[in-house]
Every structure is written in C-alpha cells, then in structure tokens.
Amino acid sequence: MLETKAFAAFDPKQPLSAYTFARREPRPNDVLISIAYCGVCHSDIHQARNEWGGAKYPMVPGHEIVGRVVRVGAAVTKHKVGDTVGIGCFVDACNECDACKRGLQQYCERSIVWTYNGAEKDGTPTQGGYSTQIVAHEDYVLRVRNEGALDAVAPLLCAGITTYSPLKHWKVGKGHKLGVVGLGGLGHMAVKLGVALGADVTVLSTSESKRADATKLGAHDFLATRDDKAFKRASGRFDFLLDTVSAPHDLAAYAGLLRTDGVMILVGAPDKPAALPAFSLITRRRSIVGSLIGGIPETQEMLDFCADRAITADVEVVPVQAVNEAYERMLRSDVRYRFVLDCSSLR
Numbered sequence: 593m594l595e596t597k598a599f600a601a602f603d604p605k606q607p608l609s610a611y612t613f614a615r616r617e618p619r620p621n622d623v624l625i626s627i628a629y630c631g632v633c634h635s636d637i638h639q640a641r642n643e644w645g646g647a648k649y650p651m652v653p654g655h656e657i658v659g660r661v662v663r664v665g666a667a668v669t670k671h672k673v674g675d676t677v678g679i680g681c682f683v684d685a686c687n688e689c690d691a692c693k694r695g696l697q698q699y700c701e702r703s704i705v706w707t708y709n710g711a712e713k714d715g716t717p718t719q720g721g722y723s724t725q726i727v728a729h730e731d732y733v734l735r736v737r738n739e740g741a742l743d744a745v746a747p748l749l750c751a752g753i754t755t756y757s758p759l760k761h762w763k764v765g766k767g768h769k770l771g772v773v774g775l776g777g778l779g780h781m782a783v784k785l786g787v788a789l790g791a792d793v794t795v796l797s798t799s800e801s802k803r804a805d806a807t808k809l810g811a812h813d814f815l816a817t818r819d820d821k822a823f824k825r826a827s828g829r830f831d832f833l834l835d836t837v838s839a840p841h842d843l844a845a846y847a848g849l850l851r852t853d854g855v856m857i858l859v860g861a862p863d864k865p866a867a868l869p870a871f872s873l874i875t876r877r878r879s880i881v882g883s884l885i886g887g888i889p890e891t892q893e894m895l896d897f898c899a900d901r902a903i904t905a906d907v908e909v910v911p912v913q914a915v916n917e918a919y920e921r922m923l924r925s926d927v928r929y930r931f932v933l934d935c936s937s938l939r
Contacts, residue, residue: 684704
C-alpha cells in the first residue's frame with residue numbers, strides 16, 4: 593500500500609486537518625499520479641460539511657487534479673511515466689450501460705465511482721486530490737497539453753467541463769446571446785468558453801464590483817441584478833442562460849430574460865429547492881434544464897480546446913494547509929476566481 597499525506601474532513605463541523613491514509617498499489621491498468629495541484633470547488637464545501645447529505649468520514653475532498661505520472665501498471669497503454677495528466681470528478685463507472693457506451697460516464701446508470709466520498713467497486717472508500725498522490729484506471733486519466741500553468745489548468749477538470757459540456761450540447765455559439773448568471777469559479781469559465789465559441793456573452797451578477805472583471809474576461813455586456821429594473825430592461829433578451837449560482841435565487845425572474853424557446857441551463861447546485869411558477873415558462877415556451885460535468889471523451893475534448901486557445905482559469909494558489917481559510921473566503925466570494933491547492937506543501 594502507498595502511504596499518502598492529505599488534508600481531510602473528519603465531521604461536518606470541524607475544520608479540515610492533516611490525515612495520512614493508504615492508497616492501493618497500481619493494478620495492471622492503473623496509473624499512479626504525483627499530484628501537483630488540486631482546485632477547490634464549492635461542491636467540496638457542500639460535501640465536507642454534509643450539506644447535500646451522504647457524507648462519509650474521514651473525507652479527502654478534491655476533484656480538480658493535475659500532476660505527473662510516476663508509475664504505470666503492466667497493461668497500461670494510454671499513459672507513460674512523466675506524462676502530465678488530470679483527473680476530474682469520477683475515476684470509474686460501470687462501462688456497460690447505455691450512458692457509458694455513449695461516453696457519458698457522468699450519467700452512469702449503475703455504478704459511477706466518484707473521485708471522493710464514493711466507493712470503488714470493491715467497496716473501498718475513494719479519497720480525493722487534497723493529497724500527495726492518487727491511483728486511477730488509465731481510462732479515467734486525462735492528457736494535459738497546457739503545461740505552462742498547471743495550477744491554472746486544474747480547475748478545468750470541473751469548472752471547465754461543467755460549463756463547456758452544456759454549451760456544446762445545446763450548440764451555443766455564433767449568433768446566440770448567452771447570459772452567464774454568477775461570476776465565480778464556474779461563471780468566469782463560462783464567460784471565457786462562451787466567448788471562445790463565438791457567443792455574445794453578458795454577465796449577470798449581484799456584484800456591481802465585478803463589472804470590470806467581466807469585461808477583462810471577454811464579456812460583451814454586464815447586468816447588475818440587484819436592480820429590479822434591470823430584469824425589465826433585459827426581458828426576452830437571451831437565447832441561453834447558463835446559471836452557475838450555488839445559492840438560492842429566483843429562477844422565475846431569470847427565466848423572464850429568455851426569448852421564446854430560450855433555454856436556461858442549471859449547473860450550480862443550491863442546497864434548497866427553488867419555486868418555479870409555470871407561467872414563467874409556458875408564456876414563451878421556455879425551458880429550464882440541467883447539466884452535470886461531462887464524460888471522459890468530452891472532458892478530453894475540452895482540455896484540448898482550452899490548450900489550443902490558451903484558456904485557463906483565473907486562480908489564487910495557496911498551500912493545502914490554508915484550505916480552511918480558502919473555504920471561508922469562498923463563501924464570502926473573496927477569490928478571483930478559483931482557489932488552487934499546491935499539493936507540494938504536503939511533502
């Protein structure tokens with residue numbers, strides 16, 4: 593077994609703290625990765641604090657992982673020692689259901705294995721990227737070509753694919769007006785990717801202070817949503833809204849910004865259900881839909897798309913030991929726009 597240093601949550605109320613545990617030795621099709629950086633996702637907070645339920649402790653969060661291959665199993669053909677690679681939100685699936693056969697492993701109908709707070713097929717708990725190393729099947733390890741800024745690449749493994757996948761699925765691009773709701777870890781990637789795909793992008797934010805940032809990220813317009821009159825002025829403006837907000841908010845008000853046949857795509861995950869009056873949809877045949885990360889083929893496509901266009905996340909790098917402060921600052925929206933943990937600090 594491989595002794596692994598990490599930071600873990602031990603219960604919902606206490607800060608994360610140092611933890612040492614054993615990872616398995618690589619099997620024939622496994623890759624051992626020395627972790628360089630791991631992004632901090634808002635879902636890490638939800639899970640560490642058991643806000644979605646089902647938390648299993650001790651829990652090592654982290655699913656935006658980049659690093660180097662340091663060992664491969666005897667049957668591995670896709671990666672070699674020294675390769676720069678990444679791991680996202682899951683590390684295995686059934687590989688047999690319809691979703692898996694279509695490359696949509698995130699919608700596996702039988703037994704998806706989450707990177708952390710999950711269980712391997714043999715029942716072993718999975719532990720994530722706030723650690724020094726990780727072992728995974730080669731099919732769930734992704735190639736990373738953008739090596740110039742690995743810290744800024746890490747968030748692509750969740751924030752990047754979470755926003756890329758719905759934009760591609762609904763074919764958002766040239767000629768479309770796209771509104772990005774919320775300018776945080778997900779939202780800032782949605783702006784960059786939406787612009788790269790050719791859409792006319794507007795940021796919708798409660799924080800007027802983010803107007804300048806929206807422009808720097810490439811957005812064509814900004815709508816301050818604390819002003820109720822803004823909703824009236826922008827009524828029926830957008831073809832698509834990509835809603836990245838993870839706090840409760842008025843979906844009906846935002847739906848009113850859609851044109852006839854407009855689509856609002858939910859990728860944020862508030863911890864409370866939202867009310868949605870039917871008339872906010874039926875009067876213009878609007879749709880509200882959801883999207884969850886992306887499958888392995890699409891995640892690789894996204895990484896290559898970003899590498900070709902030098903797209904990375906805007907990050908603040910901190911040592912793993914500062915993760916509790918990072919959590920509190922995230923909750924205050926005090927980060928531009930993603931915390932990334934330097935996992936070398938654990939060594």
